[in-house]
Amino acid sequence: MRPFPKRILTFYLVIILTFLVGCQTQVPVFITTSPGSTNTPFQPVHPTATLTPQPTHTPTNTSTPIPTETPMPEPTNTFSPEPTEKTDPPTEEVTAGEVIVPILLYHHVSETIDTQYNVHPDRFAEQMKWLNDHGYSTITIADVARLILDGGELPERPVVLTFDDGYLDVYKNAYPIMQQYGYVGTFFIIGSTVDTTQNLSTKKLTNLINSGWEIGSHSMSHIDLNQGNNWEYEIIGSKSLLEGKLGVPILTFAYPYGLADAAVIRYTIDAGYTSAVGLGSNVTHDKNTLFFLNRKEVKSWYGLDFFEDFMPWTE
Numbered sequence: 629m630r631p632f633p634k635r636i637l638t639f640y641l642v643i644i645l646t647f648l649v650g651c652q653t654q655v656p657v658f659i660t661t662s663p664g665s666t667n668t669p670f671q672p673v674h675p676t677a678t679l680t681p682q683p684t685h686t687p688t689n690t691s692t693p694i695p696t697e698t699p700m701p702e703p704t705n706t707f708s709p710e711p712t713e714k715t716d717p718p719t720e721e722v723t724a725g726e727v728i729v730p731i732l733l734y735h736h737v738s739e740t741i742d743t744q745y746n747v748h749p750d751r752f753a754e755q756m757k758w759l760n761d762h763g764y765s766t767i768t769i770a771d772v773a774r775l776i777l778d779g780g781e782l783p784e785r786p787v788v789l790t791f792d793d794g795y796l797d798v799y800k801n802a803y804p805i806m807q808q809y810g811y812v813g814t815f816f817i818i819g820s821t822v823d824t825t826q827n828l829s830t831k832k833l834t835n836l837i838n839s840g841w842e843i844g845s846h847s848m849s850h851i852d853l854n855q856g857n858n859w860e861y862e863i864i865g866s867k868s869l870l871e872g873k874l875g876v877p878i879l880t881f882a883y884p885y886g887l888a889d890a891a892v893i894r895y896t897i898d899a900g901y902t903s904a905v906g907l908g909s910n911v912t913h914d915k916n917t918l919f920f921l922n923r924k925e926v927k928s929w930y931g932l933d934f935f936e937d938f939m940p941w942t943e
C-alpha cells in the first residue's frame with residue numbers, strides 16, 4: 629500500500645487544530661458584590677470535604693493565599709459595565725483564596741439600653757458616617773465566603789456589619805441609618821425568638837432581605853454549643869426554621885458567645901452552612917478560617933479612635 633503523503637497529513641492536522649481552537653469560547657463568571665444588588669439569595673456553595681478549619685477558638689492569621697483546585701477563568705476585556713447615574717464603589721477582581729475585610733459585631737443599637745453590648749444610635753450614626761467618609765462599602769458574610777471559595781468582585785474598601793441576637797432596636801435604629809449610605813448587614817437570628825415580643829418578625833426580616841441584608845442563624849436557643857449536645861436542634865433546626873419562615877437559604881452560622889470547638893465546627897460544616905463566624909481581630913480571612921471568621925465587637929464606649937485603630941484603611 630502507498631504510504632499516506634506527509635504534506636496531506638499535515639494539511640488535515642492544521643484543519644482539525646484550527647477547528648478545535650475556534651470552538652473554545654471563554655465564558656467569564658462575574659460575581660457582583662455591590663451593596664444593594666444582593667437581593668437575590670446566594671446559591672449555596674457546599675463546602676468541600678477537603679475543608680479543614682482550625683480546631684481552635686482563635687485561628688491564626690495567615691497571609692499566604694491558599695491555592696484553589698479550580699481557579700476562576702481570567703476575565704476578558706468583554707467586561708465593560710454600562711455607565712450608570714449612581715456611582716458604584718470602585719471594585720477589584722480578586723481570586724479565590726484570601727479576602728481582607730474587617731468584620732464588625734453589634735448587638736443593640738438603642739437610646740435606652742445600658743450595657744456594653746449597646747451602641748447609642750448617635751454613636752452608630754457617627755460610625756457609619758466615618759465608614760462612608762473613608763470610602764467603605766458593605767458586603768455580607770455570604771459574600772466573604774463566596775469570595776474566599778470562588779473569587780469575584782470586591783469593593784476596594786469592604787466592611788461587614790454583623791448584628792447578633794435579632795433585636796428590634798437594630799431594625800428601628802440601625803437599619804435606617806445604614807440605608808442612608810446604601811449599607812447592608814448580616815443579622816444573626818436566634819430561631820426560637822422570631823415573631824416574639826422585642827424581637828424581629830418574619831415580616832421585618834423579609835424587609836431586610838429585600839434591602840440586601842443577609843439573615844444567618846445564631847442557633848435555636850443561644851446555648852453554649854461546646855457544653856450542650858443538642859446540636860441537631862440548635863444548628864440544623866434553626867436553619868430549617870428560618871428557611872421555612874423566610875423562604876431563602878440560610879448559609880451562615882454565628883456560634884453563641886463565639887464559642888466552638890473542633891466538633892461543633894465540623895457539625896456546622898456538615899449541616900450545610902457555607903461559613904460561620906466567631907470572635908477575633910483578624911481581618912484576613914481564608915479557607916482555614918471560613919468556619920470561624922473573626923469578628924471584632926464594637927462596644928458601647930468605643931469612639932471613632934477604635935475605627936482609626938482597627939480598620940485597615942484610614943486615610
Ligand SMILES: [Zn+2]
Nearest residue numbers: 792793884885
Ligand atoms: Zn448572641
